[in-house]
Amino acid sequence: MSESPVIRIVAAVVLDPRGRLLLVRKRDTVTFMQPGGKFEPGETSVQALIRELGEELGFELEPRDLEYVGRFSAAAANEADHMVDCDVHFTVVETEGVAAAEIEELIWIDPANMDDVALAPLTAHVMRPYILTMSAALQNRRDP
Numbered sequence: 001m002s003e004s005p006v007i008r009i010v011a012a013v014v015l016d017p018r019g020r021l022l023l024v025r026k027r028d029t030v031t032f033m034q035p036g037g038k039f040e041p042g043e044t045s046v047q048a049l050i051r052e053l054g055e056e057l058g059f060e061l062e063p064r065d066l067e068y069v070g071r072f073s074a075a076a077a078n079e080a081d082h083m084v085d086c087d088v089h090f091t092v093v094e095t096e097g098v099a100a101a102e103i104e105e106l107i108w109i110d111p112a113n114m115d116d117v118a119l120a121p122l123t124a125h126v127m128r129p130y131i132l133t134m135s136a137a138l139q140n141r142r143d144p
Contacts, residue, residue: 011036
């Protein structure tokens with residue numbers, strides 16, 4: 001039995017202060033996923049994520065803006081028979097962002113209502129409980 005090829009990536013759970021989740025869809029794909037991407041040689045996950053979020057969404061983040069969540073794996077959304085090995089970080093942003101580079105579309109959604117969106121396996125099956133917890137915490141801070 002052969003193992004699936006692994007793609008090493010970094011991604012972010014990006015929420016706004018209201019607890020909405022940012023998801024992106026890359027050009028020529030149908031699934032929405034957490035923003036992020038592949039590492040450049042020698043980059044740490046924080047460096048790679050800051051670069052990717054800047055290139056793809058126009059975010060200007062500092063290392064202190066990111067909280068490490070963990071390292072997770074799931075089936076790759078856009079590469080058949082591949083797995084992703086992903087460092088995930090969390091951040092809250094005040095700006096909407098803009099779709100740039102290979103991003104075709106970005107959406108801000110209520111994480112409690114993601115079932116009608118075609119989601120990448122990492123987002124749908126691995127990160128969903130964390131996303132719901134963090135979103136609820138932000139909403140509770142807003143609504144005393």
